[in-house]
Amino acid sequence: MAKDKKPIKPLATGDKTIPPEGAKMIPIYIMGREYMVPETLTIMKATEYAGYQYMRGCGCRGGICGACGTFYRFLGDYKLRSGLACQTVAQPNMVIVQLPFFPSNRPSYNLEKLENSPHEELRRLYPEVFKCVGCGTCTRTCPMDIDVMDYVALMKRGDLKGAALKSFDCVMCGLCASRCPAQISQFTAAMFVRRLYGKYILPTAEHLKKRVESVKGGKYLKMLEELTKKNTDELKKLYTEREREPDLAEPGKWMPKDASHL
Amino acid sequence: MSGYTPELKELIKKVEATRPTRVERARKNQHFPALTMEQRKEWLNKYHPDYKSDGRRAVKVGPNKGEVFPEEVVNLLESRSRITPKDIDLTKIDYETDVLVIGAGGAGTSAALIAQENGCKVIVATKLRHGDSNTVMAEGGIQGADQEGDSPYYHFIDAMGGGHFSNQPDLVAALTNDAPLVLHWLESLGLMFDKYPDGRMLARHGGGTCRRRMHSAGDMTGAEIMRVLRDEARNRSEDIKVLEFSPAVELLLNNEGRCSGAILYNLETKEYYIVKAKAVVMATGGFGRLHIQGFPTTNHYGATADGIVMAYRAGVRMKDLDSTQYHPTGAVYPEQNVGLLITEKVRGLGSQLINIDGEEFCFPLEPRDIESSCIIRECLEKEKGIMTPVGRVGVWLDSPMIEALHGEGTVRKELPAKCIQFKRYGIDISKEPMLVYPTLHYQNGGLQINDKGETTVPGLYSAGEVTGGVHGRNRLMGNSLLDILVFGRRTGLNATEYIKTGVKGSRGQGVKLTLEHVEKFEKELKAAGVKEPVVGPMILPEYTPDHVKKRQWGVAC
Numbered sequence: 001m002a003k004d005k006k007p008i009k010p011l012a013t014g015d016k017t018i019p020p021e022g023a024k025m026i027p028i029y030i031m032g033r034e035y036m037v038p039e040t041l042t043i044m045k046a047t048e049y050a051g052y053q054y055m056r057g058c059g060c061r062g063g064i065c066g067a068c069g070t071f072y073r074f075l076g077d078y079k080l081r082s083g084l085a086c087q088t089v090a091q092p093n094m095v096i097v098q099l100p101f102f103p104s105n106r107p108s109y110n111l112e113k114l115e116n117s118p119h120e121e122l123r124r125l126y127p128e129v130f131k132c133v134g135c136g137t138c139t140r141t142c143p144m145d146i147d148v149m150d151y152v153a154l155m156k157r158g159d160l161k162g163a164a165l166k167s168f169d170c171v172m173c174g175l176c177a178s179r180c181p182a183q184i185s186q187f188t189a190a191m192f193v194r195r196l197y198g199k200y201i202l203p204t205a206e207h208l209k210k211r212v213e214s215v216k217g218g219k220y221l222k223m224l225e226e227l228t229k230k231n232t233d234e235l236k237k238l239y240t241e242r243e244r245e246p247d248l249a250e251p252g253k254w255m256p257k258d259a260s261h262l
Numbered sequence: 263m264s265g266y267t268p269e270l271k272e273l274i275k276k277v278e279a280t281r282p283t284r285v286e287r288a289r290k291n292q293h294f295p296a297l298t299m300e301q302r303k304e305w306l307n308k309y310h311p312d313y314k315s316d317g318r319r320a321v322k323v324g325p326n327k328g329e330v331f332p333e334e335v336v337n338l339l340e341s342r343s344r345i346t347p348k349d350i351d352l353t354k355i356d357y358e359t360d361v362l363v364i365g366a367g368g369a370g371t372s373a374a375l376i377a378q379e380n381g382c383k384v385i386v387a388t389k390l391r392h393g394d395s396n397t398v399m400a401e402g403g404i405q406g407a408d409q410e411g412d413s414p415y416y417h418f419i420d421a422m423g424g425g426h427f428s429n430q431p432d433l434v435a436a437l438t439n440d441a442p443l444v445l446h447w448l449e450s451l452g453l454m455f456d457k458y459p460d461g462r463m464l465a466r467h468g469g470g471t472c473r474r475r476m477h478s479a480g481d482m483t484g485a486e487i488m489r490v491l492r493d494e495a496r497n498r499s500e501d502i503k504v505l506e507f508s509p510a511v512e513l514l515l516n517n518e519g520r521c522s523g524a525i526l527y528n529l530e531t532k533e534y535y536i537v538k539a540k541a542v543v544m545a546t547g548g549f550g551r552l553h554i555q556g557f558p559t560t561n562h563y564g565a566t567a568d569g570i571v572m573a574y575r576a577g578v579r580m581k582d583l584d585s586t587q588y589h590p591t592g593a594v595y596p597e598q599n600v601g602l603l604i605t606e607k608v609r610g611l612g613s614q615l616i617n618i619d620g621e622e623f624c625f626p627l628e629p630r631d632i633e634s635s636c637i638i639r640e641c642l643e644k645e646k647g648i649m650t651p652v653g654r655v656g657v658w659l660d661s662p663m664i665e666a667l668h669g670e671g672t673v674r675k676e677l678p679a680k681c682i683q684f685k686r687y688g689i690d691i692s693k694e695p696m697l698v699y700p701t702l703h704y705q706n707g708g709l710q711i712n713d714k715g716e717t718t719v720p721g722l723y724s725a726g727e728v729t730g731g732v733h734g735r736n737r738l739m740g741n742s743l744l745d746i747l748v749f750g751r752r753t754g755l756n757a758t759e760y761i762k763t764g765v766k767g768s769r770g771q772g773v774k775l776t777l778e779h780v781e782k783f784e785k786e787l788k789a790a791g792v793k794e795p796v797v798g799p800m801i802l803p804e805y806t807p808d809h810v811k812k813r814q815w816g817v818a819c
Binding site: 015016017018023038041042045049053055056059060061063064067086109110111164169172195199200203204207208209212215220223224235238242243244245247249252254256261262 | 390391393398407408409410411413414415416418419420422423427432434435438439440442443445446449450452453454455457458459461462463464465467472473474480482485486489490493494496497499529530553556557558560563596597598602651652653683686687802803804805806807810814
């Protein structure tokens with residue numbers, strides 16, 4: 001293969017870490033074994049630098065998927081700490097284990113046909129939620145800084161809206177459940193409560209319902225078909241001449257001058 | 263405490279030195295001149311990874327033979343199978359099902375749900391966990407023409423314009439027509455949309471929209487969509503069986519050329535399984551983890567183009583596979599934020615891009631592809647980028663300007679998530695600039711489909727980022743979450759229809775499974791002179807550093 005032409009070499013290197021010369025190296029302990037890694041890396045990148053290729057315990061690498069829940073201690077320190085491996089910076093003498101999976105209780109349910117009121121359904125499916133001892137370990141464990149114990153308290157009280165909103169940032173890593181002395185799977189119960197809230201407590205969008213009827217009635221099919229037949233110049237004209245809804249218009253009130261395509 | 267090293271702090275002083283003058287000029291609406299149309303073309307051709315001829319080559323085999331794609335993609339299109347077809351007894355079936363869905367992100371999961379609702383048994387095979395996907399990472403929102411002053415008609419025009427009119431029109435018609443249905447479906451599944459007290463959806467503008475139709479669930483719309491869909495699939499686990507850590511590695515055809523299943527690979531036990539299905543939905547997502555030309559990516563760990571590789575061997579034509587969306591501003595520092603997307607809003611609020619000498623070098627609100635080219639040019643040709651301690655290069659995005667222009671506290675108010683993500687590492691972006699470089703964001707091309715989600719191989723359907731044509735050569739914000747759900751649902755439905763209308767014939771019993779297409783493809787590779795092809799699909803990215811690799815004695819591959 002002719003390979004004479006040298007491509008301009010971008011200096012970016014994907015996700016592979018190339019430490020600068022003289023980078024300070026620190027010891028970390030991955031599942032008890034010592035590795036020297038450059039400082040400033042996340043636990044995830046430090047683990048890869050040590051030579052691991054992730055299969056479990058790695059997902060979005062951006063702090064939102066919950067694949068990389070991690071426990072760690074510092075040598076000589078009793079305190080158990082937690083975080084997401086992709087978001088937590090590796091520090092000297094960290095003793096690390098990831099928890100890529102934790103068995104959780106997740107009973108099935110039919111959201112369309114609840115047998116009782118939402119709160120009763122929660123009691124039926126997750127009776128253990130009501131046995132929370134209020135120790136607060138879940139809250140201290142949560143890598144997303146969610147006050148887990150507080151939303152559990154709201155669930156017990158029947159404030160499902162509060163529990164849904166308070167648990168909204170949950171990435172479902174399961175670290176809370178792994179530490180719960182009452183054996184509650186807080187994060188699955190919260191998922192159930194959020195869906196109850198979204199479906200039965202949050203009011204439905206009436207304008208959307210109307211629009212759905214129009215779409216189902218095939219109202220836009222012809223309009224769209226005509227558009228698919230237009231050539232680029234015709235489309236360009238429509239594109240450049242289209243009106244723009246003002247950013248601060250009252251929701252649902254603004255109308256274009258020509259209403260024939262609504 | 264600042265997260266910047268003393269060396270970088272020293273360089274920030276140069277940005278601070280020129281800031282008052284730049285703010286003064288910005289107040290008078292004096293900006294760095296935007297590129298002319300001719301310059302745009304030149305910049306794109308010279309610096310945009312999509313246009314440069316370096317790092318790209320023609321694929322030597324298969325349905326797109328002769329077409330030029332990025333080298334990293336071509337290497338995989340010209341890869342050899344992980345398995346040896348003649349050693350495999352295809353009469354020993356491990357799993358049998360109606361629909362096999364490959365990939366368990368938003369597209370795959372919605373396909374599974376709709377197929378199940380229509381009476382199918384479904385197996386979902388996925389490489390990582392259920393929901394590990396780019397879907398969870400979509401922050402901005404989902405488009406859909408539900409407001410009174412809007413309609414699918416305008417949504418169509420916006421999407422075509424955004425794609426430089428290169429989109430496949432029938433797909434755009436499907437996308438925009440179904441959008442309200444998708445929003446309604448999500449609402450009925452209990453998704454926590456941002457709403458006004460009366461239930462009206464909050465709707466905002468996005469880049470390139472003429473109506474406010476961006477819907478959201480906080481700043482984690484994709485994550486909320488994914489966890490709701492996954493939760494619902496788990497409620498239907500009697501009919502929807504999810505096999506995690508079991509990527510498909512090869513499609514199975516039958517003796518009539520119809521797609522009839524796949525071979526799965528258990529990553530943990532290293533066993534292969536044969537799945538026989540009446541129809542298959544390919545929904546494996548994008549290819550960001552190929553790190554085209556070394557670029558960092560915003561994509562999740564599993565985005566390695568597996569679906570493209572399998573489908574190509576089975577004879578599926580690819581569309582626009584040479585087109586990739588680079589987001590101009592991905593974080594390159596600190597290391598833990600690499601690939602993190604810095605929203606366009608930062609520049610919308612007045613931040614400028616600044617080089618190592620504290621100088622402006624481009625108009626900050628060029629279209630995404632142009633802006634990316636400007637940054638690459640500044641770093642690689644002008645060599646005026648800033649080097650991070652681990653050897654990445656970037657330019658400053660001067661966010662403190664926002665405070666100067668709009669008043670103290672604006673950064674915190676307008677960019678709460680970004681503030682937290684930098685504060686975590688000791689950087690206050692209202693006081694210090696960020697280091698950014700273009701990042702690989704979205705695979706514009708992929709499997710060619712029609713508005714039913716059918717590929718060119720009967721029985722094989724496809725949806726989501728793995729397909730091409732919906733967004734043309736440039737995607738608008740908010741149309742990817744919509745894309746996965748519209749076409750996920752359509753493939754689920756149409757795969758069911760396909761099964762129902764032909765089960766007693768070739769789609770049911772009595773057909774012979776085959777891997778002949780794989781053998782044929784490998785012969786083609788040989789004939790085309792492809793020497794030492796890599797093994798594909800790639801499955802997992804590899805970030806092992808060289809010092810470790812050197813010590814991995816005796817490891818063959």
